[in-house]
Amino acid sequence: MTKTPKLLLPSAAFLGLTKKQSVSYKDARAVIIPFGLETSVSYGGGTAKGPAAMIKASHQVELFDDQLWREPYKDIGIVTLKEPKIATPLPKALDQLEGLVAGVLKDNKFPFVFGGEHSITPGAIRPFAKKYKDLTILQFDAHADLRDGYDGQHYSHAAAMRRCLDHKNVSLVSVGIRNISAEEIPFLEANKKRITIHWARDMKRWNAAQIVKSLKGKNIYLTFDIDGFDASMIPATGTPEPGGMFWNDAIEIITAAAKVSTIVGADVNELAPQKGMHACDFLAAKLAYKILSLALRP
Numbered sequence: 001m002t003k004t005p006k007l008l009l010p011s012a013a014f015l016g017l018t019k020k021q022s023v024s025y026k027d028a029r030a031v032i033i034p035f036g037l038e039t040s041v042s043y044g045g046g047t048a049k050g051p052a053a054m055i056k057a058s059h060q061v062e063l064f065d066d067q068l069w070r071e072p073y074k075d076i077g078i079v080t081l082k083e084p085k086i087a088t089p090l091p092k093a094l095d096q097l098e099g100l101v102a103g104v105l106k107d108n109k110f111p112f113v114f115g116g117e118h119s120i121t122p123g124a125i126r127p128f129a130k131k132y133k134d135l136t137i138l139q140f141d142a143h144a145d146l147r148d149g150y151d152g153q154h155y156s157h158a159a160a161m162r163r164c165l166d167h168k169n170v171s172l173v174s175v176g177i178r179n180i181s182a183e184e185i186p187f188l189e190a191n192k193k194r195i196t197i198h199w200a201r202d203m204k205r206w207n208a209a210q211i212v213k214s215l216k217g218k219n220i221y222l223t224f225d226i227d228g229f230d231a232s233m234i235p236a237t238g239t240p241e242p243g244g245m246f247w248n249d250a251i252e253i254i255t256a257a258a259k260v261s262t263i264v265g266a267d268v269n270e271l272a273p274q275k276g277m278h279a280c281d282f283l284a285a286k287l288a289y290k291i292l293s294l295a296l297r298p
Contacts, residue, residue: 008082014288031104035083037119053273065290068293091155113265135167136220138220139223140174143180143241144174144184146162148162174195174198179241203249208253208255215257219261222267222295229244235277236274
């Protein structure tokens with residue numbers, strides 16, 4: 001970026017750090033980009049409030065990580081952008097997000113987008129697709145998102161991965177999928193060399209090392225639609241699905257991926273906060289901290 005972007009004060013930002021605990025934009029390694037896009041949701045709404053709810057809940061996240069046996073924020077340095085007024089219509093919003101992510105990447109920092117609906121990912125991925133000759137998306141999700149548009153919207157959340165795969169240098173490894181439409185099957189079958197799906201129905205036979213084997217040495221963009229978790233864990237999302245992952249299932253895979261690949265950026269999306277369900281906001285916030293901690297561990 002040509003100048004320091006507008007940041008939230010540390011006490012109001014992700015993790016709610018004190019001034020002494022916080023860093024400047026210049027010294028930060030990771031930048032949180034709140035982007036509460038809500039344009040193409042097709043069932044439950046509320047994703048516009050997702051980023052703010054994640055940031056608020058993150059103030060309750062314990063900074064010490066018992067898996068890594070340290071306080072990872074000290075190794076990382078995290079700042080949070082002020083959420084912009086999101087442009088309309090949807091294609092312009094994605095152009096806007098692309099610009100924000102590109103600026104963070106240009107400054108050699110780790111962009112982490114807090115959504116918003118899953119249609120954020122095709123906008124966020126563009127600077128990475130330009131920067132890296134080969135890029136793999138590691139998708140955690142209940143839905144394949146391989147439709148070529150939905151309800152007349154080319155960039156619908158239901159087409160998120162299809163739009164990412166418009167970039168010929170991008171491949172996809174999807175985890176937890178348990179919902180796919182008949183119209184997506186021809187595209188999936190025609191692109192088997194670029195798309196690998198680990199179906200939720202096979203979860204009992206999953207092996208994290210095998211799932212990430214194809215990611216070895218690759219640059220990875222991690223996108224986590226929180227409906228990838230079982231609906232009993234995360235009802236506060238637009239399209240909750242039974243039969244999904246639980247916390248340890250997901251963290252084991254992210255941990256394995258971080259060991260064999262380079263995670264270059266990430267997003268967490270589709271949180272639709274509901275009154276009285278602060279546990280869902282907290283889960284999304286803790287997930288974001290965990291992803292950062294594993295991706296940028298020393």
